[in-house]
Amino acid sequence: MSATIIDSKKIGQEIRDEVKTAVDKRLERGLSAPGLATVLVGENPASKVYVRNKQKACAEVGIISFGHHLPEDATQEEVEALVRQLNADPAVNGILVQLPLPRHLDEEKVLTAIDLNKDVDGFHPINIGRLAQKGREPVFVPCTPAGSIVLLERAGAKLSGANAVVLGRSNIVGMPVALLLVKANATVTICHSRTRDLPAVVREADVLVAAIGQPEFVKKDWVKPGAIIIDVGINQVEDPSAQKGYRLVGDVAFDEVSEVAGAITPVPGGVGPMTIAMLLKNTLRAAELADQA
Ligand code: GUN
Numbered sequence: 391m392s393a394t395i396i397d398s399k400k401i402g403q404e405i406r407d408e409v410k411t412a413v414d415k416r417l418e419r420g421l422s423a424p425g426l427a428t429v430l431v432g433e434n435p436a437s438k439v440y441v442r443n444k445q446k447a448c449a450e451v452g453i454i455s456f457g458h459h460l461p462e463d464a465t466q467e468e469v470e471a472l473v474r475q476l477n478a479d480p481a482v483n484g485i486l487v488q489l490p491l492p493r494h495l496d497e498e499k500v501l502t503a504i505d506l507n508k509d510v511d512g513f514h515p516i517n518i519g520r521l522a523q524k525g526r527e528p529v530f531v532p533c534t535p536a537g538s539i540v541l542l543e544r545a546g547a548k549l550s551g552a553n554a555v556v557l558g559r560s561n562i563v564g565m566p567v568a569l570l571l572v573k574a575n576a577t578v579t580i581c582h583s584r585t586r587d588l589p590a591v592v593r594e595a596d597v598l599v600a601a602i603g604q605p606e607f608v609k610k611d612w613v614k615p616g617a618i619i620i621d622v623g624i625n626q627v628e629d630p631s632a633q634k635g636y637r638l639v640g641d642v643a644f645d646e647v648s649e650v651a652g653a654i655t656p657v658p659g660g661v662g663p664m665t666i667a668m669l670l671k672n673t674l675r676a677a678e679l680a681d682q683a
Contacts, residue, residue: 402663424677432462484510537664555595600641
């Protein structure tokens, strides 16, 4: 059997088109264009690329982006003061502090300073706390996890009652995606570096989300035939035949695993487009919340 390749570029584009239509309608009705403030601290090259891509995507759908770039040695007070200034700015509906922050900064304090109703990344401790609690709803859900759930649903996964295995417990992907899967009534196992007999645990998965940052870690004989797989990993591996000297691979050994999986996301091009699409969607919602305030 050969897996269906989950076309997240297409699904992401559909969501972007929906956001653009909604933004156009806002403007026709005399409402403001949604505004997203990005906060980048330091010179992390990957973070710079991510922020640039997010700003470009905003421009394409009519969301105004306000880019703020602080130096690597910015103080805790400077970063928090910027967040407070953005909280108070009515043109800013969403605030995105790109992670990771330089090590001397207290990430939790920075994220806690963001207005809950502008927390379009969903990383405020109260939003994450609500995600973890029964009967409570966060204002916003983190973008990569939310995008992963959309991809699973579009790939036909029946999450209610499914065995879902999440590889990785990061704050950005592993833990929130596991919480979302619980909310969708899956039976969820979160695996990490201390998990015993990982292949045996993965073999039980109807749905697998891999987010551990280990190149081509998940092998064909770990995968239940027909399983639906979201590969969040983006790893550089040396490849002298490639122009740049490396190529990008996921956490899953794509070629062999796609012989047994039911559906799988490719890397690159898998979850990235969804992260951005969900960010745009959250920013639009933040503007709608502000209209009602
Ligand atoms: N770093 C890696 N992914 C993300 C993300 O989705 N949001 C932010 N703010 N930082 C990240």
